[in-house]
Amino acid sequence: MSKKNAEDKTSGKLDKLKQLLHRKAAMLIVLQDNPDPDSIAAAVALRKLVNTLAKIPCTITHGGTVGRGENRALVRYLSLNLRPCSEIDFAKFDLIAMVDTQPGTGNNSLPEDYQPDIVIDHHPLRKTTRIIPFTDIRQKYGATATILLEYLTSAEIGIDVRLATALLYAIRSDTQDLGREACKADIEAIGTLFPLANCRMLSIIQRGAVPKTYFRMLAEGLNNAYCHGHAMISRLGEIDNPDMIAEVADLLLREDNTVWTMCTGIYENKLLISLRTNQETRKASDVIRKLVARRGTGGGHDTYSGGQIPLGKRSRTRQAKLIEAIQDKFLKAVGMASHTPERLVTIKYSTQP
Ligand SMILES: [Mn+2]
Structure with missing residues (x-):
């Protein structure tokens, strides 16, 4: 996809997303179990987008645990309150979004009787995802964070230093510093994020403390x-x-x-x-x-x-x-x-x- 096409696609999708957010009260963002930096950063970016566009409060939830020392450091840096799925009353939310995962993959804890309204991901499109009202699946992209950055840019939403650092880390870690399954959009995203991010903090996160185990x-x-x-x-x-x-x-x-x-x-x-x-x-x-x-x-x-x-x-x-x-x-x-x-x-x- 050329840059122009990607921009057109994102801006069209953004309009559709705005319609979906209309008159909604609370959004739940479901991550994959044992979330990685890409899913964490994508969730924070989606929350920023939804907060800014429609002032809808968001809760971010996942199953399993945040295990890797680097990921725990990222969560701390973002002052993120990630909630375990076991504590969530799913019926309380009138919007459910999924990032970096899709329904029925087995790697997320959304109960089977709930269906997301929004799925944004870069894993191969699954059959069951086709019936979701809002989907943006870009398999060629190296990170879901790159897709979310395009939404923020298209909506002309400023990216603060924490978010920039998280998105930069997400893209770098999912693509192993652009060496693994990265596309042009990921490279451009890194170019956009580098001057905005706190590279010293990024280095601290990547060399985060780990337990003896x-x-x-x-x-x-x-x-x-x-x-x-x-x-x-x-x-x-x-x-x-x-x-x-x-x-x-x-x-x-x-x-x-x-x-x-x-x-x-x-x-x-x-x-x-x-x-x-x-x-x-x-x-x-x-x-x-x-x-x-x-x-x-x-x-x-x-x-x-x-x-x-x-x-x-x-x-x-x-x-x-x-x-x-x-x-x-x-x-x-x-x-x-x-x-x-x-x-x-x-x-x-x-x-x-
Ligand atoms: Mn990913």
Whole structure:
């Protein structure tokens, strides 16, 4: 989409959005579970848009937890009061919006009997999203934050330093500094946001403090990593920070010969799966759907995706069997099933303080 087309599209959508906001009293913004910087920033931008256009108060909610140290630092910096979905009376809101996720993906906690009025996202359009009154799905965009920035610009709404910092961080983190699935609009957005943002704060957020468990899980992730040809698999077992599997999958993908990574972990009685790839022949979003087929839900982008499988009453042994089965499926899907696994690192605990 050219810049002019994108601008026309956004301004048309903005008019439609204004109509939808007319005479509404309260909006609920639903994020993905365990929200990442893109969903957090997109929500804050939508809140700003809705507050300014129609003076409608907004509540932002999500399931799961904000796990990653960087994301917690971002939430603190924004003085954001994120509410857990379990505390929300959904019937109280006459408008429900979803950003950076869509209904029925399995990665958000909007109850099934509620439907959003607004969905703004950059994940592939889902069939169930088509019936939503207001949608803006731009799969080519590297971040939902970029879409929201276009709305703010189109509505001529000023962007304060906190919002600019959050949006900048969102785009940089979703696109890994424009190296992953970024389009021209993301590059332009970064150009707009850089002079407005607090880059010192951004650096503080990115190097945010992490608890000791972070290093324990990281060590476990490395210790459990096995190379199967060009694919690498690791598992974390029971985790208290669901973002950790994405972090390990990202880290392992940096290995010279690795083109696919998978990391799993168990959180709130669900098996969580993160996939990463740096090749272009198979999409990570297709592979994850194959892995979770009939068992759970999954989705994502060309090069990164995630899925979840409810564990129900499975015993430990059956949980381990499930993980084995998922790993086998993964290796088959990426053509690495015939390789003998090799440990990535052997940690010798010989050095004593
Ligand atoms: Mn995103």
